[in-house]
Amino acid sequence: MTPIYKAKQYPTDKPVVFGGKRLFEKLCKNHLAGKVREGLKKQWKEQRQGTLISVGSKSDKENRLMRFEDLNGQLHLRITIGNREFIYAKVLREPSNSKDKWLTFMAMLLGSWQTQSYFPYTVELKLRDGEVYGSVSFELPTPKVRYTKENGVIAIDTNASPIHLAIAEVSKTGELLSYQTINLHHLLGLSQNSKDHQEWILAHQIVDLAIQKGKAIAVENLKKLRKGKRGDGKAELRKRLHQWNAKKLLQKLKRAAMLKGVEVIEVNPAYTSIIGMLKYAPQLNIDKDIAGAYVIGRRALGFKEDMPENYERLLKDKTYLEFALKRYEDREKELTELIEKEGNQYKRNALESELRNVENARKLLANFIQSLQSEPSSCEGAYGRNPERGKGSKASSVAWLVLKVALLFPILGKVLSRDLSPLKPVLVEGVWDRVRKRLVPLEAGGASR
Incomplete structure (x- = not known):
């Protein structure tokens, strides 16, 4: 099977030496002896006899003699060795990059198992230095995009x-x-x-x-x-x-x-x-x-995210922003003291990581408040000195960052929280002033505690 299949792939009227012409010519040289000759002989024999090819077809459920199957949740190659006798080889193959055709083959393979709509593929096994290597060839489909x-x-x-x-x-x-x-x-x-x-x-x-x-x-x-x-x-x-x-x-x-x-x-x-x-x-x-x-x-889908009205008002409330800044300054001092007392290096690393976040938040708020002071009569401070910057993605990104540090820790008491429902009163009713006055988090619905 193998010689015929290979011959059809490379049509020629020249003589063919199975196992490789160059290796064969080296072996014919009389001066080679000992380990060098035995090594070349082994290599030539592997190339001559150590190749097995199985050509697949749709009627054979992709490939009759060598077929990929799921065995206990792992991909294996089932190899036929006799009358309904098989051996299973675990497939160890990692895609080299996002364009690797192995990704396409695996997607097609699992799709065929789900739909039982099989496609043919050819498997070739080669023996090299005592190890078995495999390769797969298949036809790449070109489906039309139907879901947009x-x-x-x-x-x-x-x-x-x-x-x-x-x-x-x-x-x-x-x-x-x-x-x-x-x-x-x-x-x-x-x-x-x-x-x-x-x-x-x-x-x-x-x-x-x-x-x-x-x-x-x-x-x-x-x-x-x-x-x-x-x-x-x-x-x-x-x-x-x-x-x-x-x-x-x-x-x-x-x-x-x-x-x-x-x-x-x-x-x-x-x-x-x-x-x-x-x-x-x-x-x-x-x-x-x-x-x-x-x-x-x-x-x-192309939608832009406008900032809610109450959030825009909060970003212009200098009194609240100064309160939020004070919260970060107090937390920074607290963390510095905790780090000095902490002897466990892993816990110390976590505290230092939080301290860096708090320091960055404090600096961001301080710079933002300063920009408000330089532009007291307008909301341009939320977007920098240039009013045109407010129309760009970079400026709006800065505003969202400031909003995050102004809301999460000062209101929720955490730099990052999974429960964001306490922010609803701020978003809907604009009641952040209660936080500044009472120094306590808000409950959903606007009630303070």
């Missing part, structure tokens, strides 16, 4: 603490229609092979959801996903990021969507979390991660 953002999007936000996906269905007019979260913590204990297999299944499930809803998929731009850094006081988070790579899942999702004709829109994830947590989480009573996914979906 014209009907809205299914937006995906990846999160590492805890590890899960936030999914938001967004209408073409920008409304939140439905949402859900998918916990991924079970992936952490799996081998890389099993993890890849489960991620492929999940990718197909999300694509099938988009098809069911008739919508495109919106995801974060793969090149702009954040990574943890050593010494940031977040060792547990970095460990989870090392065990689970969001980029790999999104690569699989993009490839599965391509094969099923679903449009995938990548957006810059910058400030989507901040806008989601401050604007939509308290307004719609949803989790901050769902709110972040909602903003990703709206951004994919």
